[in-house]
Amino acid sequence: xxxxxxxxxxxxxxxxxIGDVEGExxxxxxxxxxxxxxxxxxxxxxxxxxxxxxxxxxxxxxxxDLDTICINEATPVIGDVAMETITETIITESTMIGHxxxxxxxxxxxxxxxxxxxxxxxxxxxxxxxxxxxxxxxxETASKKLNEGFERNxxxxxxxxxxxxxxxxxxxxxxxxxxIDEVSYIDKVPMGMLAAxxxxxxxxxxxxxxxxxxxxxxxxxxxxxxxxxxxxxRALIGNRSAVVIxxxxxxxxxxxxxxxxxxxxxxxxxxxxxEEGSEGIMKNLGEVWPLNDVSGESxxxxxxxxxxxxxxxxxxxxxxxxxxxIQDILAVDTFKPQKVQGGLAGEFAxxxxxxxxxxxxxxxLPMENIARKLQESTxxxxxxxxxxxxxxxxxxxxxxxxxxxxxxxxxxGGSTDSAYISKEGKVKSIHxxxxxxxxxxxxxxxxxxxxxxLSEDIKKYPLAKVESLFxxxxxxxxxxxxxxxxxxxxxxxxxxxxxxxxxxxxxxDSLEKIRLVRRDAKKKVFVTNAIRALxxxxxxxxxxxIEFVVLVGGSALDFEIPEMVSEELSHYGIVCGSxxxxxxxxxxxxxxxxxxxxxxxxLRG
Ligand code: ADP
Ligand code: MG
Numbered sequence: 078x079x080x081x082x083x084x085x086x087x088x089x090x091x092x093x094x095i096g097d098v099e100g101e102x103x104x105x106x107x108x109x110x111x112x113x114x115x116x117x118x119x120x121x122x123x124x125x126x127x128x129x130x131x132x133x134x135x136x137x138x139x140x141x142d143l144d145t146i147c148i149n150e151a152t153p154v155i156g157d158v159a160m161e162t163i164t165e166t167i168i169t170e171s172t173m174i175g176h177x178x179x180x181x182x183x184x185x186x187x188x189x190x191x192x193x194x195x196x197x198x199x200x201x202x203x204x205x206x207x208x209x210x211x212x213x214x215x216x217e218t219a220s221k222k223l224n225e226g227f228e229r230n231x232x233x234x235x236x237x238x239x240x241x242x243x244x245x246x247x248x249x250x251x252x253x254x255x256x257i258d259e260v261s262y263i264d265k266v267p268m269g270m271l272a273a274x275x276x277x278x279x280x281x282x283x284x285x286x287x288x289x290x291x292x293x294x295x296x297x298x299x300x301x302x303x304x305x306x307x308x309x310x311r312a313l314i315g316n317r318s319a320v321v322i323x324x325x326x327x328x329x330x331x332x333x334x335x336x337x338x339x340x341x342x343x344x345x346x347x348x349x350x351x352e353e354g355s356e357g358i359m360k361n362l363g364e365v366w367p368l369n370d371v372s373g374e375s376x377x378x379x380x381x382x383x384x385x386x387x388x389x390x391x392x393x394x395x396x397x398x399x400x401x402x403i404q405d406i407l408a409v410d411t412f413k414p415q416k417v418q419g420g421l422a423g424e425f426a427x428x429x430x431x432x433x434x435x436x437x438x439x440x441x442l443p444m445e446n447i448a449r450k451l452q453e454s455t456x457x458x459x460x461x462x463x464x465x466x467x468x469x470x471x472x473x474x475x476x477x478x479x480x481x482x483x484x485x486x487x488x489x490g491g492s493t494d495s496a497y498i499s500k501e502g503k504v505k506s507i508h509x510x511x512x513x514x515x516x517x518x519x520x521x522x523x524x525x526x527x528x529x530x531l532s533e534d535i536k537k538y539p540l541a542k543v544e545s546l547f548x549x550x551x552x553x554x555x556x557x558x559x560x561x562x563x564x565x566x567x568x569x570x571x572x573x574x575x576x577x578x579x580x581x582x583x584x585x586d587s588l589e590k591i592r593l594v595r596r597d598a599k600k601k602v603f604v605t606n607a608i609r610a611l612x613x614x615x616x617x618x619x620x621x622x623i624e625f626v627v628l629v630g631g632s633a634l635d636f637e638i639p640e641m642v643s644e645e646l647s648h649y650g651i652v653c654g655s656x657x658x659x660x661x662x663x664x665x666x667x668x669x670x671x672x673x674x675x676x677x678x679x680l681r682g
Contacts, residue, residue: 118447204232
């Protein structure tokens with residue numbers, strides 16, 4: 078027996094394959110661990126040793142039983158992501174309340190002038206009003222006064238309460254009107270102004286106040302005025318209740334933050350403003366492709382963002398900031414929930430943002446140092462095998478049913494790497510910024526979770542709603558029953574079902590919304606990158622000249638990404654699917670397998 082281990086050090090994971098190269102090559106086992114430290118640094122050795130130990134353990138052997146260890150000539154690419162908001166909603170006059178109190182009362186839309194509850198006595202018939210109820214008025218008094226008003230035929234069309242007693246007030250009323258409650262800054266509600274209150278039916282979201290034309294109808298707005306209230310309606314989307322109050326100078330501004338310009342250096346130099354969004358940025362990128370470097374206008378948000386990326390990359394790879402060259406970016410439009418300045422109930426607006434994934438090519442990763450240290454720690458001969466892309470192709474070709482020519486898409490954590498192998502065996506490879514980590518970042522920020530691990534779980538596992546303590550309904554509609562009651566804290570919550578574990582998602586977003594954010598994030602990153610990758614590797618950039626695409630890497634394990642990519646590529650007549658390395662590994666272990674294969678092939682000459 079002559080055991081050879083192939084070791085693939087990735088941004089996220091380190092993978093090992095072990096084969097016996099005596100006689101016919103036989104693969105015996107594999108292993109996988111989290112990469113320790115930044116790819117290409119000496120810190121990686123600790124992770125490599127664990128992975129080797131695991132794999133050897135599977136064979137009841139020790140690392141000392143190995144003949145040779147092959148590590149990859151790792152592509153010196155490291156990905157990073159950053160995000161910048163480009164709009165900001167500011168309410169200069171108090172004009173909007175939109176939130177999700179747990180218990181709004183009543184249902185429907187009401188419009189009228191805002192008055193204090195105490196003023197009801199002085200109001201005449203035919204005067205449509207909306208009553209403002211401060212916290213120091215208890216629900217009995219409030220409902221009694223409103224009922225007296227109804228008896229006098231006053232047109233009370235809605236109410237705004239400071240406390241959380243919307244439902245109990247409503248239950249005591251002789252006439253059902255929408256009551257929005259839990260409005261903390263009620264003293265800031267402008268009085269005597271035309272206002273509209275909307276409460277949605279249970280389980281639904283408001284429809285009128287979140288629609289600019291709905292607001293235009295209620296307030297009799299001109300087309301010009303309608304344009305101005307778009308930020309309000311947008312901030313109210315998805316709420317269960319809301320109030321909009323027209324004040325004379327009532328002015329919600331959607332300010333476009335001067336986010337600055339990106340400067341792309343490629344075949345020529347182009348400046349593109351972040352406000353142009355992802356489409357503008359990617360179009361300009363295409364025009365100067367291939368890219369040599371990117372910088373940002375100094376003194377602006379994007380300038381700071383690019384410099385941060387460069388600085389982090391410089392520190393991680395111990396290189397001068399000036400030597401760090403950004404070789405690709407992926408710009409994606411996204412939203413970021415941010416507190417509305419001047420809101421009355423702590424409203425959040427989904428501000429427009431642009432996210433950038435950047436990929437840096439460092440001069441060359443010091444793989445020799447890793448090889449030396451690994452050899453010292455193990456006493457086993459360590460060789461640096463072939464180039465990562467070529468190894469990935471070799472490994473991917475062990476997928477049953479594949480043949481040259483083909484393209485592999487290695488969808489990892491930091492970058493999407495692709496390689497084309499021609500019928501004659503020539504390999505052309507390319508790396509693009511943006512992969513699994515960017516998807517996780519979108520889920521984290523668009524849902525306002527601020528919890529990376531939870532976002533990672535939302536990405537990987539299906540969603541479900543706990544309908545009762547004995548059943549839950551998955552996002553695809555299937556229902557699962559339990560013999561033992563679930564933990565009461567899970568009741569009515571949206572959860573991620575991670576194997577046997579149920580992890581509650583602490584947002585008020587509906588299950589459908591969470592699902593949409595998750596799927597959008599995956600599409601925005603991986604479908605875009607698949608098309609970019611094929612355009613750059615296909616002969617003459619013609620996607621139709623490609624027949625087979627094999628997906629490998631951690632993100633190819635995803636339960637929906639491979640489908641999304643396949644669906645898109647089917648438009649070009651391409652057969653696409655997840656790899657199954659050596660017929661058993663699924664889309665994992667391609668590079669490690671390729672390293673052992675390459676060693677064996679060289680041995681045979
Ligand atoms: P690298 O080669 O850069 O080390 P990997 O090929 O290990 O990267 O892929 C890492 C990425 O794969 C991470 O973003 C991780 O979230 C993602 N990933 C791993 N397992 C799964 C899974 N079961 N479903 C979806 N994504 C996954
Ligand atoms: Mg990889």
